[in-house]
Structure formats: structure tokens, C-alpha cells
Amino acid sequence: MIQTRRTFLRASLAAGAVAIAAGAGLLSPRSVLAAWPKNAFEAKSLDEAMKTVAGASSATASKDIEIEAPDIAENGAVVSVTVKTSLPNVEQISVFVPKNNNPLTLSYNMTANVDSFVTSRIKMRETSDVIAVVKSGGKLYSSKKPVKVTLGGCGG
């Protein structure tokens, strides 16, 4: 990304405002940490999306991540995806669809108080792999499953 002086100034001003707000106790630490990762959701490539949301663009393939999704989705607007993993210390679970306009569909910040198990429904533009990336102990692991879409779900 080319950063012009203007956008740099704007970014540093925004960061300054957050710091002031946090300092004044206007924002709890949690809401600062949980800032919605706009850049990750707007990223056009899988690498960029993964790097922005999870911190790196590569992940180790793992057999310990299970993706439950249909082999054939008749309606791409509603594809049920379950991700579960036996990996320890899971911090984050993200689901990507590389063939969507923006590959990142969702990202869950996990704590030790939930099982490493989530189900959601996502939209798929066309037949694609569904990739689950799990951050476990600071490292990234991934698994994928192909889903054939007979009717796309992103346009209308």
C-alpha cells in the first residue's frame, strides 16, 4: 500500500485521538482491542486479508482443524460452516473464502472460556475452498474444504 503524507497524517491523528480517549478512561481496554479490522475485511487477496487479521499470510496445514460445510451448496447466500479444533490455546478462528470479492468472511476472538467450536452461515459468490485459520499459541494453522456453489450469494 502506498501511504501518502496525507493518509499518514490522518492515521496518526486518529491513533492520537484513540490514545487520548483511552487515557481519559472513555474507552475500556476491551473495546480498544476489539476494534473491527476494516482493512482485513476490505482486503482483496487472501494473503493480505490473512496478514491483516491474523498477523501472517502463511499458516501451517493442520489435521487438527475440522471444517463442516456442505460438499454442494445449492444457495451460496447461506452456507453453514462449522469450525472445530483440538489445537490448544486457541486465540482466534477466522474463515476465508478466496473466491469472494473480499476473502475474509468472519473472525472470532476466542478465550479459554469457550470451546474451540463455532458455527456460522456465510455467503459464497461461487465454488471455492473454505479456509479456516486458527491462531493457537501465537502460531497460525489452517485447513480447507472445497464447497461447490450452484447459485451464487453475493450479488442479487
Add this chain to the structure above:
Amino acid sequence: MAMPTKPMKIRAWIEDGATNVATIKAIIFHDMESGLRKDKASGQTVPAHFITELNCDHNGKTVMTCMWGPAVSKNPFLSFRVKNAKKGDTIKLNWVDNQGNKEVGESKIE
């Protein structure tokens, strides 16, 4: 339709045989407009309108935070499991969307 027409539904229960782990299922009534769809009558692109962040609290403590993009389906469904749970505990979900709308829903574990 801009705002949800119905309040979210949450079910939380401890399955028979499970100890201390509660299953949560929730559905939120929200259009989740991607910003790509065109209105058939007017031909105009429908502006993006989707939930960005959903917090899941167990007895007042955040146990999971969901970051959602426009590729989460309309009327989003979510299922997860909470550890160290017992009957009567409170599960609270609260979300905010990209237009600043908010909703909070609560349920007791059965």
C-alpha cells in the same frame, strides 16, 4: 428495512450428559446487506449494512468476540459452547453494525 424487525433469539442449555459446558444458539434478524446488491425496482445499489462486531458475555464476562463482514448471511446464525457454565447463568449478546445500530439480548442457561 433498516433496523431489525424482531428481537434476536438466544437459546442456551446444558446438554444431557454434558458437564459444565453450555451450547448457545442464536439468530439475529438483520439484513446483512453486502453493498453489492442492486435494488430490482430502482436499479440503485443497496448500501452496505451489516453487523461488524458481536460480543458474547457469560455472567458479565466476555468469552468470545465475533468480527463479522458483509459476507455473513442475512439473519445471522451463531452457535458456540461456553465452558464452566451452570444452569441459571446469564448469556448476553450485544452487537453493533456499520451504521451504528445496536442490540442487546440475554438468556439464562437451561
